[in-house]
Amino acid sequence: MTHIVSSALKDYPTTRAILTLGGLDGRPLNKDYLYYIDWLEDVMRILDEDFIMMLWNSWNNRNNFVFCGKEDKAWVIWDRARTHCHDFWIHNLVNNSVLPLTPAIKKWEKPLCESMKINIDATVFNNKTSFGVIIHDSDGFVLGGGGGFKDEEMIMEWTELYAFEEGLKLARSLIIANSIFETDCASLMNRFKKRKDDITIIGHCIKETYKTLEMFTTAYVKWDNRSCNNVADFMCKYAILNNSNMLFGMNYPKEIHDIVIRDSFN
Known part of the structure; x- marks a missing residue:
């Protein structure tokens, strides 16, 4: 499911325009990722909570286009996503980022004795x-x-x-x-x-x-x-x-x- 959603977003022209409006640089948009989850992590570290709102609004916009033939402009979708984020900005102030700005480095650990x-x-x-x-x-x-x-x-x-x-x-x-x-x-x-x-x-x-x-x-x-x-x-x-x-x-x-x-x- 992650692969389907992220590929539909990453490769969709309107979504790319929305991400650009959000201040995303060209690396996550143009870089080839072996796993789509890596692309999601890179984007989330840049946009943080804005990404969740953008994800929902962009996916909803694409569904409207597929099933109803209607599609909003990229700036309209981005503005709507930012408005939703502003409604919850107190939550964003008192809670940590969705993903840390500096990713924790996890290492392989030895098993217990005799295992x-x-x-x-x-x-x-x-x-x-x-x-x-x-x-x-x-x-x-x-x-x-x-x-x-x-x-x-x-x-x-x-x-x-x-x-x-x-x-x-x-x-x-x-x-x-x-x-x-x-x-x-x-x-x-x-x-x-x-x-x-x-x-x-x-x-x-x-x-x-x-x-x-x-x-x-x-x-x-x-x-x-x-x-x-x-x-x-x-x-x-x-x-x-x-x-x-x-x-x-x-x-x-x-x-x-x-x-x-x-x-x-x-």
């Missing part, structure tokens, strides 16, 4: 879907990992589930007892938490996948910031750009050495 952390990630590029997995012990040393791809384009939650299943396979092959699985996909985490009430096809698949976790002595699934998932993210991109399917043990490829060291000994 193994399995970081997973997935991406879609050029009609291909890839996954990345990296497994660390409680001292931060790499036990194994890998990356792979298939010639199939999938929607976000299915790609992340695909990566999760590959991570499960690798963890089981290493006979890991206590595991912590980490993903940066919030929507997949929400589906895991609500799996008992999920009657969709992907919900059924998640229930079946979740049964595999019972084979571990302990197993947890957690969400973490994408900045804590650097190695798995790199393996995704490496696999898809090099048409590579690879698994490795403690002798991991030299391409990820610097990232592993930076994450493990920060």
Whole structure:
């Protein structure tokens, strides 16, 4: 949903005009972002609470154009958004910014003693879907990992589930007892938490996948910031750009050495 809304806004001429009126410089408008959520964060840091009002008014304006054939001028939409913000300006004075002006730097953390952390990630590029997995012990040393791809384009939650299943396979092959699985996909985490009430096809698949976790002595699934998932993210991109399917043990490829060291000994 985030991808649909943000792409509809970012690539819509009227919205670009509104953002320019709001004082947005050309970088967030013209820069290519691999993930639309990164574009949203950049814009929100500049416009802060004005962005929420702009988002609603711009989306409402586009719906009016699609369904009613009516569209307001960019300056009218921006003025309306600013007026709404002014109505709540006391709230804005006593509350912190939606996002901090200086983003907090989050780092990968070592798992608890005797636990193994399995970081997973997935991406879609050029009609291909890839996954990345990296497994660390409680001292931060790499036990194994890998990356792979298939010639199939999938929607976000299915790609992340695909990566999760590959991570499960690798963890089981290493006979890991206590595991912590980490993903940066919030929507997949929400589906895991609500799996008992999920009657969709992907919900059924998640229930079946979740049964595999019972084979571990302990197993947890957690969400973490994408900045804590650097190695798995790199393996995704490496696999898809090099048409590579690879698994490795403690002798991991030299391409990820610097990232592993930076994450493990920060």
